[in-house]
Amino acid sequence: MTTTNTISRTGGVDDVPVVRLVACGSVDDGKSTLIGRLLAETGSVPEDQLDYARRTRRGGSTIPVGEVDYSLLTDGLEAEREQGITIDVAYRHLYLPNGRRVIIADAPGHEQYTRNMAVAASNADVAVLLVDADRGIRDQTHRHLTVCALMGVRSIIIAINKMDLVRYDHAIFEELTGVVKAAAARLGLDEVSAIPVSAFEGENITKSATKMSWYHGPSILDALANWEPPPADHESPFRMPVQFVSRAEGNFRGYVGTVAAGTVHPGDEIVVADSGQTAIIDRIVTFEGDRDEARTGDAITITLDREVDVTRGDLLAASGATASGETAWPQPADRFSADLVWVGEESLMHGRSYLLTIGPRTIPATVTVVRHRRDVVTGQQLAARVLETNDIGRVEIATDTAIPMDAYSSIRETGGFLLVDRVSADTVAAGMVTHALRRSLNVVPHNYEVDRDARARLKHQRPRVVWMTGLPGSGKSTIADAAERRLHALGLHTYVLDGDNVRTGLNKDLGFTPEDRAENVRRVAEASKLMLDAGLVVLVALVSPFRNDRRAAREIFDADDFIEVYVDTPVEICAERDPKGLYAKAASGNLPNMTGVGQGYEVPEDPELILHGGGNLDEQVDTLVALIVGE
Amino acid sequence: MSVASVTSNDVLDALEAEAIHVFREVAGAFQRPVLLYSIGKDSSVLLHLARKAFYPAPIPMPVMHIDTTWKFKEMIAFRDRVAVELGLDLRIAQNLEAIAEGVTPYTHGAQEYTRLMKTVALREGLDRYQFDCAIGGARRDEERSRAKERIFSLREAGHRWEPRKQRPEFWRTANTRLSEGQTMRAFPISNWTEFDVWRYIRRENIEIVDLYFAKPRPVVERDGTLIMVDDDRLPLREGETPMMKSVRFRTLGCYTLTGAVESEAADLDSLLTEMLESNVSERAGRLIDGEGGGSMEAKKAEGYF
Numbered sequence: 001m002t003t004t005n006t007i008s009r010t011g012g013v014d015d016v017p018v019v020r021l022v023a024c025g026s027v028d029d030g031k032s033t034l035i036g037r038l039l040a041e042t043g044s045v046p047e048d049q050l051d052y053a054r055r056t057r058r059g060g061s062t063i064p065v066g067e068v069d070y071s072l073l074t075d076g077l078e079a080e081r082e083q084g085i086t087i088d089v090a091y092r093h094l095y096l097p098n099g100r101r102v103i104i105a106d107a108p109g110h111e112q113y114t115r116n117m118a119v120a121a122s123n124a125d126v127a128v129l130l131v132d133a134d135r136g137i138r139d140q141t142h143r144h145l146t147v148c149a150l151m152g153v154r155s156i157i158i159a160i161n162k163m164d165l166v167r168y169d170h171a172i173f174e175e176l177t178g179v180v181k182a183a184a185a186r187l188g189l190d191e192v193s194a195i196p197v198s199a200f201e202g203e204n205i206t207k208s209a210t211k212m213s214w215y216h217g218p219s220i221l222d223a224l225a226n227w228e229p230p231p232a233d234h235e236s237p238f239r240m241p242v243q244f245v246s247r248a249e250g251n252f253r254g255y256v257g258t259v260a261a262g263t264v265h266p267g268d269e270i271v272v273a274d275s276g277q278t279a280i281i282d283r284i285v286t287f288e289g290d291r292d293e294a295r296t297g298d299a300i301t302i303t304l305d306r307e308v309d310v311t312r313g314d315l316l317a318a319s320g321a322t323a324s325g326e327t328a329w330p331q332p333a334d335r336f337s338a339d340l341v342w343v344g345e346e347s348l349m350h351g352r353s354y355l356l357t358i359g360p361r362t363i364p365a366t367v368t369v370v371r372h373r374r375d376v377v378t379g380q381q382l383a384a385r386v387l388e389t390n391d392i393g394r395v396e397i398a399t400d401t402a403i404p405m406d407a408y409s410s411i412r413e414t415g416g417f418l419l420v421d422r423v424s425a426d427t428v429a430a431g432m433v434t435h436a437l438r439r440s441l442n443v444v445p446h447n448y449e450v451d452r453d454a455r456a457r458l459k460h461q462r463p464r465v466v467w468m469t470g471l472p473g474s475g476k477s478t479i480a481d482a483a484e485r486r487l488h489a490l491g492l493h494t495y496v497l498d499g500d501n502v503r504t505g506l507n508k509d510l511g512f513t514p515e516d517r518a519e520n521v522r523r524v525a526e527a528s529k530l531m532l533d534a535g536l537v538v539l540v541a542l543v544s545p546f547r548n549d550r551r552a553a554r555e556i557f558d559a560d561d562f563i564e565v566y567v568d569t570p571v572e573i574c575a576e577r578d579p580k581g582l583y584a585k586a587a588s589g590n591l592p593n594m595t596g597v598g599q600g601y602e603v604p605e606d607p608e609l610i611l612h613g614g615g616n617l618d619e620q621v622d623t624l625v626a627l628i629v630g631e
Numbered sequence: 632m633s634v635a636s637v638t639s640n641d642v643l644d645a646l647e648a649e650a651i652h653v654f655r656e657v658a659g660a661f662q663r664p665v666l667l668y669s670i671g672k673d674s675s676v677l678l679h680l681a682r683k684a685f686y687p688a689p690i691p692m693p694v695m696h697i698d699t700t701w702k703f704k705e706m707i708a709f710r711d712r713v714a715v716e717l718g719l720d721l722r723i724a725q726n727l728e729a730i731a732e733g734v735t736p737y738t739h740g741a742q743e744y745t746r747l748m749k750t751v752a753l754r755e756g757l758d759r760y761q762f763d764c765a766i767g768g769a770r771r772d773e774e775r776s777r778a779k780e781r782i783f784s785l786r787e788a789g790h791r792w793e794p795r796k797q798r799p800e801f802w803r804t805a806n807t808r809l810s811e812g813q814t815m816r817a818f819p820i821s822n823w824t825e826f827d828v829w830r831y832i833r834r835e836n837i838e839i840v841d842l843y844f845a846k847p848r849p850v851v852e853r854d855g856t857l858i859m860v861d862d863d864r865l866p867l868r869e870g871e872t873p874m875m876k877s878v879r880f881r882t883l884g885c886y887t888l889t890g891a892v893e894s895e896a897a898d899l900d901s902l903l904t905e906m907l908e909s910n911v912s913e914r915a916g917r918l919i920d921g922e923g924g925g926s927m928e929a930k931k932a933e934g935y936f
Contacts, residue, residue: 017644017645018645088794089779091778091822099639101642123801243655248687256655258651287682298648359804362808417804424810425810427798430801
């Protein structure tokens with residue numbers, strides 16, 4: 001017997017009243033039938049829906065009218081049926097006889113829907129992974145196992161289905177189970193059990209099998225009814241992200257949130273992980289009255305014995321140290337290594353600024369490096385510079401401010417985050433922190449005595465960054481050249497960072513894809529910042545076609561230091577001038593990423609200054625110089 | 632199966648905590664949230680959860696009722712009393728134009744009536760006060776298309792629901808950011824079932840409209856459905872005479888569109904027992920859902936809540 005497992009332990013219903021289950025497997029492995037039968041045989045679906053499943057028949061169905069077609073109980077949206085696609089994860093309730101509730105996240109089995117599988121797995125405690133006994137292990141089996149491991153699903157129940165098609169053969173069951181268990185072990189999944197079932201015949205679903213005398217383990221229903229979480233769960237240190245600070249009559253000041261991990265009591269010392277401030281819990285307030293304990297999942301309001309500086313998004317955590325001598329709370333850091341599941345329609349661009357949302361906190365963040373992309377079938381790490389929809393990969397992330405985050409593998413709630421597109425507001429990725437990068441903890445900026453102000457005073461000037469954006473051939477370099485000569489004559493210390501010139505050195509490794517353009521802009525912005533710090537007036541002449549990239553550049557400067565100048569020249573004039581012959585090349589199809597031809601140019605929405613590259617050069621330069629020296 | 636085993640207290644505690652978390656996230660993340668209140672049992676549960684979520688502070692957002700003018704009289708009286716008792720900032724949204732034009736369920740058909748008096752009124756109400764997030768009592772077990780509904784459900788300009796643009800929901804972490812024209816709907820009791828709602832009402836002693844309990848009421852039988860004659864606006868068809876029957880309502884909407892069930896269940900316990908025995912979808916009594924396959928989905932695409 002190799003089906004010994006951890007799920008046959010007894011009890012645990014009170015500890016885990018609601019079990020979240022993800023059902024996964026390839027398209028034809030019989031998932032709908034298995035879920036449908038579980039729902040029907042536990043009385044979890046109303047009678048009229050059963051009636052529907054008795055009367056309705058889809059094309060190709062061989063089930064006689066009058067019998068329940070279980071797969072119909074999980075039928076989806078009309079839009080899905082009409083368009084023959086599966087859009088989304090569905091959530092269904094399973095009532096267990098022992099009072100436990102199972103919420104089944106039913107993820108579509110098509111391989112292009114890795115993102116849906118990831119969503120379903122992100123909340124799941126247990127996965128039921130279906131394998132067709134007749135057709136055997138498939139790519140999708142490995143893919144789903146990988147996603148389960150990545151998203152932190154702790155227990156896997158392998159359901160070897162369609163045993164009726166292989167004459168309930170014990171050897172086939174053992175063989176398939178062996179392959180999946182080996183794959184699971186490689187992924188670090190250790191709570192793995194296997195059950196031979198026939199969803200179609202109802203063997204081992206809610207009732208023990210009658211046709212597999214060689215099997216003595218639980219049915220699917222029993223396995224779910226007796227499931228217990230791994231013991232480590234109860235020992236997590238306390239974490240609570242603050243949703244908001246509540247103020248009520250009588251100077252009441254409470255910190256509102258849901259306990260993400262651990263247990264707390266009045267009298268416990270906690271720390272605001274963001275600032276390191278400590279305080280003692282005074283009360284745990286709820287509508288029913290004060291509590292003497294709160295545990296993972298409880299929605300509470302905490303009052304503290306002293307005033308601390310806390311706002312929405314801050315993390316309250318256990319103070320003290322762990323057994324290994326580290327602080328029991330995560331130290332703020334601004335560089336992280338993380339795994340991403342890319343769900344956005346546009347590809348990931350490193351260097352582009354996104355919003356990072358973790359619990360109730362949202363801050364700007366940049367993906368600085370793509371380390372590798374994961375082949376979800378073989379587990380191989382592939383070299384990659386971008387991540388596309390449904391890709392999974394390891395990246396490094398830089399946040400604008402240092403924040404405390406846990407490793408996802410230890411606490412999901414405080415180690416899992418979203419990346420959000422700044423303009424469309426779409427969620428583009430789910431991220432799982434692997435660790436804060438050491439160098440961010442070790443790199444402590446040294447404050448030099450001679451600072452920017454001192455350098456600027458010596459030069460008798462106000463350092464500025466003037467960022468000129470516009471189409472190729474719009475006249476950016478020409479204006480910059482003329483303006484710099486004028487400023488130089490006035491005795492100002494200047495430097496021009498010209499797009500083409502920078503690409504011959506600092507950025508010679510970059511091309512013209514959107515993601516390389518983002519990195520190009522990031523590096524030029526950082527170089528400008530150093531020059532600003534050196535006290536210079538910096539003129540940047542860079543196509544920088546994308547709003548998001550320019551916004552990211554602007555954000556690293558103080559508001560007064562950055563002047564965005566849009567050199568507005570009609571594309572016909574740019575093409576006619578064509579100083580570098582680019583428009584001619586693009587027209588002949590040799591320059592697919594040419595801005596204004598193959599790629600779009602996003603006009604600045606709110607630049608400090610608009611110059612007309614088609615107008616009189618001296619007038620444009622007058623206006624620009626006046627802005628730089630005049631204020 | 633017993634009532635207790637369908638929903639244990641521990642299950643209710645977990646569902647309650649999840650709902651409170653959603654309420655608080657809405658209050659923390661949005662500028663102008665609103666709680667949609669339909670006077671039904673789910674709304675009564677929502678109000679109760681809102682009080683718990685913000686205690687000891689009061690509910691920090693207005694409450695809006697979409698009044699079609701065809702609700703049961705008892706519902707309106709209940710609404711006005713609760714608003715006073717809880718000190719609610721109650722807003723009432725109506726499609727005044729349609730009311731002036733004399734739109735009724737009879738003159739315009741149930742579907743067009745619902746679009747004008749509920750969907751359009753809701754959209755106008757949300758726009759008038761510029762609410763950026765509306766909390767509603769939808770549940771995933773209610774209807775097939777709802778099984779795929781998000782807890783935070785995004786609406787495009789014009790309050791359109793686009794299945795393809797819904798955001799993936801990872802963990803408890805919600806992306807509450809909105810781009811130009813977008814608004815949000817939030818459903819704190821998404822993961823509750825009808826039994827959960829009833830058991831919670833019993834456990835927490837939540838007051839609900841009396842129409843949920845059986846009582847002799849004047850009804851007519853029409854197309855196989857029992858319709859209560861709540862006032863003299865119901866045009867009686869030939870041969871129809873109101874008769875007194877002991878009936879209750881499983882869901883509450885406009886009285887002319889809400890079917891009653893014959894029942895003797897005059898209190899919560901007998902009601903729960905009766906429901907467990909019959910085991911029929913609750914929306915089966917809603918006449919508007921049935922028109923055209925997947926019509927709930929079609930209504931949602933237009934902005935219905």
